[in-house]
Amino acid sequence: MAKSRILSGIQPTNILHIGNYVGALQQWVTLQQTHDAFFCIVDLHAITVKQDPKQLHDNIRQLAAMYIAAGIDPKQSTIFVQSRVSAHAELGWVLNTLAKVSDLERMTQFKDKSAQHHENINVGLFDYPVLMAADILLYQPEIVPVGDDQSQHVELTRTLAQRFNKQFGDVFHVPKLQLRKEGARIMALDDPTKKMSKSAGSNANYIALTDSADVIRKKIRRAVTDSGSQVVFDPKRAGLYNLLTLYRIFSGMTEAAIEKKFAGAKYGDFKADLAEVIITALSPLQERYAALIKDEKHIEAILDDGAKRAQAVAEVTLKKVYDAVGLG
Numbered sequence: 001m002a003k004s005r006i007l008s009g010i011q012p013t014n015i016l017h018i019g020n021y022v023g024a025l026q027q028w029v030t031l032q033q034t035h036d037a038f039f040c041i042v043d044l045h046a047i048t049v050k051q052d053p054k055q056l057h058d059n060i061r062q063l064a065a066m067y068i069a070a071g072i073d074p075k076q077s078t079i080f081v082q083s084r085v086s087a088h089a090e091l092g093w094v095l096n097t098l099a100k101v102s103d104l105e106r107m108t109q110f111k112d113k114s115a116q117h118h119e120n121i122n123v124g125l126f127d128y129p130v131l132m133a134a135d136i137l138l139y140q141p142e143i144v145p146v147g148d149d150q151s152q153h154v155e156l157t158r159t160l161a162q163r164f165n166k167q168f169g170d171v172f173h174v175p176k177l178q179l180r181k182e183g184a185r186i187m188a189l190d191d192p193t194k195k196m197s198k199s200a201g202s203n204a205n206y207i208a209l210t211d212s213a214d215v216i217r218k219k220i221r222r223a224v225t226d227s228g229s230q231v232v233f234d235p236k237r238a239g240l241y242n243l244l245t246l247y248r249i250f251s252g253m254t255e256a257a258i259e260k261k262f263a264g265a266k267y268g269d270f271k272a273d274l275a276e277v278i279i280t281a282l283s284p285l286q287e288r289y290a291a292l293i294k295d296e297k298h299i300e301a302i303l304d305d306g307a308k309r310a311q312a313v314a315e316v317t318l319k320k321v322y323d324a325v326g327l328g
């Protein structure tokens with residue numbers, strides 16, 4: 001029986017952090033074993049905010065290397081760059097004719113980003129979720145594994161698929177959102193009321209996947225907690241809860257085992273241990289990344305192959321869409 005499909009993507013902007021790793025990449029690594037997986041590097045999305053062209057070019061290769069270093073197997077899964085499969089932009093245009101301005105005005109990511117980039121609120125930034133819907137629907141996936149901040153975009157994707165099917169006949173499979181139970185929203189270290197974010201003003205916000213051991217120790221030591229003393233899982237103590245969630249995910253231990261381990265311990269002791277757990281968990285990934293990033297040809301070959309595989313699937317859906325709409 002054919003495996004059911006998944007699709008997801010990350011923007012090649014700034015640096016990847018442990019929120020991206022936990023919310024997206026770790027899920028992908030597990031799901032690729034049971035699904036026909038497509039992982040996109042969404043460079044067309046990246047240019048909705050100003051990018052340095054040379055830096056963007058390098059970021060694309062670095063993100064591909066990071067996908068592989070994190071455990072995505074390019075033989076098993078398709079890794080590809082969005083702009084190299086032209087069907088994404090083409091389907092995006094068709095879906096634009098179904099998306100309502102009022103749908104897009106509701107998007108919280110647009111509201112946040114336009115506040116952050118008020119000097120450059122371009123049409124692409126507004127239209128971003130429609131291109132994301134095209135990314136997804138072209139591959140007819142069963143599920144879309146992402147972090148919680150992308151839930152609203154996946155919901156819009158479902159709405160657009162349903163709207164299209166209603167108007168033109170059943171072309172799209174309506175995909176489901178897949179969030180992990182814990183870690184779908186990792187919070188910022190310097191402000192646990194906000195999500196950890198690549199575009200944060202301060203690097204105290206996040207732990208980058210490429211941070212050195214010393215930097216990780218320093219950032220965890222400085223992470224905002226509260227004036228309490230007991231190391232227990234209490235969602236109301238947002239800073240500590242976030243750190244404990246990270247401990248759970250990176251150590252694989254249960255809540256009860258963690259609380260027992262740190263019974264009577266101070267926050268400082270817990271934080272020191274957490275830093276070591278994260279360092280140990282990231283170190284194999286960092287070693288693989290350092291080796292991969294030197295081999296530009298190898299990465300390019302993977303991306304070439306990925307573009308061909310993605311193109312073959314995307315073309316079929318785009319043809320169905322064009323035929324249904326009367327453009328075929």
Ligand code: TYM
Pocket residue numbers: 007008009010011012019020021022023024042045131132135136144145146147148149150153183184185186187195196197
């Ligand atoms: P991006 O590049 O901002 O983030 C990539 C992935 O990381 C997840 N993530 C988080 N998960 C947990 N905690 C956090 N603090 C955290 N921050 C980020 C995101 O939810 C995402 O899964 N619009 C998307 C990219 C995209 C896409 C797609 C995703 C474009 N087309 C098609 C899926 C399918 C974005 O900006 O992700």
